[in-house]
Amino acid sequence: MRKEHYIPNATYEHENEPEVLYENGFPINLSKPGQTKAGFARRDFLKGVGVMVVGFGVAGSTAKITGGSTVEAAGMTGAAGTGVEAATALADPPIDQVDSYLVVGQDGGVTILTSLVDLGQGISQQYIQWVAEEMEVSMARIRVILGDTGLVANDGGMFGSRATNLSGAKFRRAAAAAKAKLLELAGERFGVSPSDLTVHDGVVSVKTEATKSVSYAELIAGKRFDVEIPSNFEGTKPWQEYKIIGQPISRVDIPVKLTGEEEYVHDVRLPGMLYGRAIRPRGQSLYQHSVLLDVDESSVADVKGLVKIVAAGHLGGVQGLGGQFNFVGVICEREEQAVEAASKLKVTWAEPPEIPADLYQHLLAVGRTTSTRQNGDLEAALAIADKVLEATYTFPFQAHASMGSVAAVGDVKLDSDGKVVSAQAWSSTQATHTLRNNVRLALGIPADETADKVRVLWRWGAGSYGSNNGNPIVGVDAAVMSAAVGRPVKVQWFREDTHGWESYGPIHLFKIKAGLDASGNVIAYEFDSWGATANNNSSGERYKFGRGSATFRVMGGNPTGGTFFLTAPLRAPSQPATTFASESFIDEMAAAVSADPVQFRLRHLDPADPAQARGMDVIAAAAERFGWDTRPSPNPAHVANRSGVVRGRGIAYGPRSQAYVATVMEVEVDQATGAVRPIRAVVAHDIGLIVNPESLRQQIEGQVAQTTSRALWEEIKHDGRRVSTLDWLSYPYLKMTEFPRVESVLINRPELGTGSGAGEAATVSIVGAVANAIFDATGARLRQAPFTPERVLEALNAR
Amino acid sequence: MSVISLKVNGRTYPVDVDPETPLLYILRNDLNLNGPKFGCGLGQCGACTVIVEGEAIRSCITAVALVGGFEITTLEGLGSTAKMHPIQQAFLDNHAAQCGYCINGFIMQAKAFVDANPSPTFEQIAESLVGNLCRCGTHQRILAAIQQYTGGAA
Ligand code: FES
Ligand code: FES
Numbered sequence: 001m002r003k004e005h006y007i008p009n010a011t012y013e014h015e016n017e018p019e020v021l022y023e024n025g026f027p028i029n030l031s032k033p034g035q036t037k038a039g040f041a042r043r044d045f046l047k048g049v050g051v052m053v054v055g056f057g058v059a060g061s062t063a064k065i066t067g068g069s070t071v072e073a074a075g076m077t078g079a080a081g082t083g084v085e086a087a088t089a090l091a092d093p094p095i096d097q098v099d100s101y102l103v104v105g106q107d108g109g110v111t112i113l114t115s116l117v118d119l120g121q122g123i124s125q126q127y128i129q130w131v132a133e134e135m136e137v138s139m140a141r142i143r144v145i146l147g148d149t150g151l152v153a154n155d156g157g158m159f160g161s162r163a164t165n166l167s168g169a170k171f172r173r174a175a176a177a178a179k180a181k182l183l184e185l186a187g188e189r190f191g192v193s194p195s196d197l198t199v200h201d202g203v204v205s206v207k208t209e210a211t212k213s214v215s216y217a218e219l220i221a222g223k224r225f226d227v228e229i230p231s232n233f234e235g236t237k238p239w240q241e242y243k244i245i246g247q248p249i250s251r252v253d254i255p256v257k258l259t260g261e262e263e264y265v266h267d268v269r270l271p272g273m274l275y276g277r278a279i280r281p282r283g284q285s286l287y288q289h290s291v292l293l294d295v296d297e298s299s300v301a302d303v304k305g306l307v308k309i310v311a312a313g314h315l316g317g318v319q320g321l322g323g324q325f326n327f328v329g330v331i332c333e334r335e336e337q338a339v340e341a342a343s344k345l346k347v348t349w350a351e352p353p354e355i356p357a358d359l360y361q362h363l364l365a366v367g368r369t370t371s372t373r374q375n376g377d378l379e380a381a382l383a384i385a386d387k388v389l390e391a392t393y394t395f396p397f398q399a400h401a402s403m404g405s406v407a408a409v410g411d412v413k414l415d416s417d418g419k420v421v422s423a424q425a426w427s428s429t430q431a432t433h434t435l436r437n438n439v440r441l442a443l444g445i446p447a448d449e450t451a452d453k454v455r456v457l458w459r460w461g462a463g464s465y466g467s468n469n470g471n472p473i474v475g476v477d478a479a480v481m482s483a484a485v486g487r488p489v490k491v492q493w494f495r496e497d498t499h500g501w502e503s504y505g506p507i508h509l510f511k512i513k514a515g516l517d518a519s520g521n522v523i524a525y526e527f528d529s530w531g532a533t534a535n536n537n538s539s540g541e542r543y544k545f546g547r548g549s550a551t552f553r554v555m556g557g558n559p560t561g562g563t564f565f566l567t568a569p570l571r572a573p574s575q576p577a578t579t580f581a582s583e584s585f586i587d588e589m590a591a592a593v594s595a596d597p598v599q600f601r602l603r604h605l606d607p608a609d610p611a612q613a614r615g616m617d618v619i620a621a622a623a624e625r626f627g628w629d630t631r632p633s634p635n636p637a638h639v640a641n642r643s644g645v646v647r648g649r650g651i652a653y654g655p656r657s658q659a660y661v662a663t664v665m666e667v668e669v670d671q672a673t674g675a676v677r678p679i680r681a682v683v684a685h686d687i688g689l690i691v692n693p694e695s696l697r698q699q700i701e702g703q704v705a706q707t708t709s710r711a712l713w714e715e716i717k718h719d720g721r722r723v724s725t726l727d728w729l730s731y732p733y734l735k736m737t738e739f740p741r742v743e744s745v746l747i748n749r750p751e752l753g754t755g756s757g758a759g760e761a762a763t764v765s766i767v768g769a770v771a772n773a774i775f776d777a778t779g780a781r782l783r784q785a786p787f788t789p790e791r792v793l794e795a796l797n798a799r
Numbered sequence: 800m801s802v803i804s805l806k807v808n809g810r811t812y813p814v815d816v817d818p819e820t821p822l823l824y825i826l827r828n829d830l831n832l833n834g835p836k837f838g839c840g841l842g843q844c845g846a847c848t849v850i851v852e853g854e855a856i857r858s859c860i861t862a863v864a865l866v867g868g869f870e871i872t873t874l875e876g877l878g879s880t881a882k883m884h885p886i887q888q889a890f891l892d893n894h895a896a897q898c899g900y901c902i903n904g905f906i907m908q909a910k911a912f913v914d915a916n917p918s919p920t921f922e923q924i925a926e927s928l929v930g931n932l933c934r935c936g937t938h939q940r941i942l943a944a945i946q947q948y949t950g951g952a953a
Contacts, residue, residue, distance in 0.1 A: 119898065120897040120898025120899065120900075120935055121897065122897070250891070250894060251894060253899075254890075254891060254894060254896045254899070255880045255883075255891055256880055257896045257898075257899030257902055258874075258880075258883070258887045258890050258891055258896060258899070258902060258906065259834075259874060259875065259877075259878060259879050259880050259883065259887060260832060260833045260834030260873065260874040260875040260903065261833070261879060261880055262833065262899065263833065264833065264836070264900070266827075266836060266837065267827075267833040269828075269831060275828075304817075334816075334824070334828065335824045335827075335828055336816070336817065336819075336820040336821065336824050401934060402900075402934060403838050403844060403846060403898070403900045403901050403932060403933065403934045403935075404836060404837065404838055404846065404900045405837055405838065405839065405840070407837075460898070460899070461898065461900070462838075462898050462900035462901075462934070463897060463898035463900065463934055463935045465934075492837060494840065495838075495839040495840055495841055495843075694894055695894075698894055698897065698937070698940065701936060701937070701938075701939050701940070702897055702935045702936035702937060703936065704936065705933075705936025705937075705938055705939075706934065706935070706936045727839065727841055727843060728839060728841075728843040728844055728932060729843060733932050733934065735929040736925045736926075736928040736929050736931065736938060736941075736942075737922075737925045737926055737929055739936070739938045739939070741939065742939055
């Protein structure tokens with residue numbers, strides 16, 4: 001950040017906000033009338049007094065939810081009397097304390113605080129269900145504060161479907177520990193043992209003497225639990241007693257999203273707020289090459305309302321951050337003025353290097369082995385094989401492509417020397433604390449002042465499906481622009497930047513080779529994988545291949561600049577790719593020995609292995625619900641029929657850590673045009689314990705839809721220098737008439753006690769299932785995703 | 800700049816802006832409405848849809864001067880959580896939102912379509928929504944919600 005960008009004497013000031021009192025850095029619960037909109041405290045700690053002065057005016061509305069429950073986006077206080085004004089401290093709250101996650105207010109309401117935010121999958125509903133279940137408090141009195149770094153403990157970002165495993169389990173243990181503590185306190189009060197007590201909606205009574213009762217609020221409001229979160233589940237409810245877990249309860253966040261009452265990050269409006277647009281080269285190239293050469297300020301001389309032009313990161317990027325943070329910002333009084341300025345401003349960027357035309361060849365050329373797992377003697381097994389098969393599959397760069405162009409609001413306050421006093425950023429990032437650190441870096445704030453000076457306030461955004469859909473970058477853009485003018489600035493990216501400057505799911509190339517014996521069993525298996533990603537994975541090991549030998553050689557390609565384009569995990573990172581390859585290949589093997597694809601898979605799974613047994617269950621369940629007729633693919637009835645529209649069905653099995661999923665997909669293929677029309681998808685899904693089956697179905701349906709689109713259409717393309725797929729026409733998404741009907745078969749295993757996350761698992765098997773369905777319909781094998789009409793025609797012609 | 804009289808959700812607002820300004824910015828920034836959303840700014844996704852004189856239009860590519868004096872309805876004009884419009888209720892009954900960013904567009908597009916075509920078939924409903932995108936893949940529930948709203952089988 002160059003100093004001359006600051007306007008030292010900012011005229012804008014926040015409204016005064018009421019004070020919140022703190023004791024030992026923890027809020028004293030307040031329920032003063034009229035204090036319904038108290039801003040949360042920043043860490044302006046008045047030494048010696050133990051009082052923090054509120055420094056932030058946070059606009060916001062309380063979301064009333066069906067059932068009377070209240071979910072709030074972070075940073076907003078709720079109705080008077082909830083008594084939870086803030087839970088902030090100079091340092092982040094400790095991650096092992098009940099107090100960091102659960103606060104009981106004066107009215108007995110419970111507030112859940114977490115850094116694991118909701119991406120639209122409805123995870124906050126799950127948090128509420130766990131806490132209601134374990135604490136015995138009605139859901140209507142539970143609210144959630146998500147991702148306000150001024151309030152929540154830093155459990156890291158929300159990715160990898162870890163909310164269920166991490167936060168769900170944590171809240172469950174924390175809530176059980178909180179309840180135990182409350183029973184202990186009530187027991188002391190009545191002189192009885194906790195086992196003589198019973199709880200109903202936050203009121204503890206003596207079992208034998210109902211008149212003796214006390215509310216949670218009376219016991220704990222204004223005080224701390226001072227209890228560590230247990231490391232095990234001892235003391236949590238046995239699953240047989242669940243009343244709320246497992247119920248299809250309507251998501252609390254939905255109603256306000258249907259009426260315009262929800263405040264998304266795009267809707268945050270602060271007094272005196274300006275509008276910024278960030279200008280980047282049109283489409284990314286090798287990202288470190290976004291070198292700014294010149295900004296011709298005269299080109300926008302006639303734009304009204306122009307407040308400032310900010311050139312951030314001339315060479316090295318915004319301080320300490322990568323080249324994707326380089327941008328030129330225009331800040332205007334009104335949004336349309338910022339749009340006009342951004343389109344008129346003449347900015348010259350250095351010509352980027354050429355992008356190899358064939359990225360897959362490039363990947364092979366620069367690929368290097370990163371890890372190898374091998375057992376047995378592959379060559380020996382191949383030598384005695386009756387049949388040897390080989391195939392190569394490719395999978396392109398794909399985009400998260402959020403529906404909303406990403407946006408953020410920055411509010412940086414400067415002193416009279418232009419030094420940063422405080423910085424706030426409103427963002428729908430998945431990783432609020434990472435953004436907090438990046439804002440700190442961009443503004444040159446010392447590391448030890450991070451928690452004191454920088455605050456990220458999460459707000460709902462458009463679904464992100466992975467950690468970098470552009471949100472982490474636009475958050476910094478907004479902070480940098482705000483710092484340049486000392487006023488709040490809202491920045492929204494153009495669609496071309498949301499498509500062009502996010503971090504893509506990486507490309508992959510796979511070579512698979514296998515040997516089968518005379519009875520059609522796989523005795524040798526080799527799976528080589530290249531990908532523009534560090535966390536390449538193999539997926540062939542899910543079967544008990546290799547009665548003789550099996551080899552998995554996993555390779556990771558590292559092209560120039562690490563990953564060539566910006567890459568980041570995209571929903572079930574790389575697994576739709578690896579599973580497309582491995583599940584297509586197992587289909588090829590089945591076809592080579594004229595075996596039914598379902599039977600062939602089941603034959604190669606071991607019922608004695610608990611994981612493989614669960615795999616067998618979902619494969620069988622999907623086939624049964626679909627009405628699978630046992631026969632080899634392609635459909636013998638179609639073999640002579642090489643024209644017209646034909647239907648086929650394909651299966652793919654796609655486990656993901658502790659989630660087991662199989663999908664049967666039915667498609668129609670027009671053999672004249674190569675057009676593929678998905679008809680129906682049956683997904684059998686086992687994640688262990690199901691917390692909310694309705695939310696789960698919704699997640700499955702969404703993943704089938706999104707991934708079917710990825711299978712058929714989605715591919716990041718470039719023009720030789722830069723990414724050229726910059727909107728919904730060049731990067732098409734399935735239309736309303738083109739989605740398959742989805743049927744979910746849910747397998748619940750409450751006895752396992754825990755469930756895996758469900759926001760990604762159903763993604764894994766879809767691409768493979770589509771490819772196998774096309775093969776079943778036509779006998780054409782698609783080995784390159786996406787399966788556009790041209791590629792399908794090509795494969796049809798190769799039959 | 801010129802003063803344009805905007806009739807939104809039954810109220811009239813004089814706005815003094817460049818007449819070329821997309822309606823969306825006025826609704827969001829001057830009238831503080833959250834319903835219509837900026838998705839693409841290119842007329843490709845439908846997130847910004849509002850109803851003007853009964854017709855669903857893309858407010859991101861509609862100059863404000865074009866709609867001066869016309870009745871404009873936004874999502875907020877249909878109902879609120881306190882009193883939902885039946886189409887909003889149908890979306891709620893079917894859990895037809897994930898992130899919800901696209902939902903404004905679907906509700907407004909469908910509302911205008913069903914007003915003009917009270918008993919559409921399932922295929923007609925889907926066809927009427929081909930210009931609206933939902934990246935979360937809430938399609939099935941959106942279609943079920945609209946079917947419920949039109950009195951068809953959900
Ligand atoms: S925002 Fe208007 S159509 Fe996408
Ligand atoms: S619900 Fe997220 S885009 Fe439709």
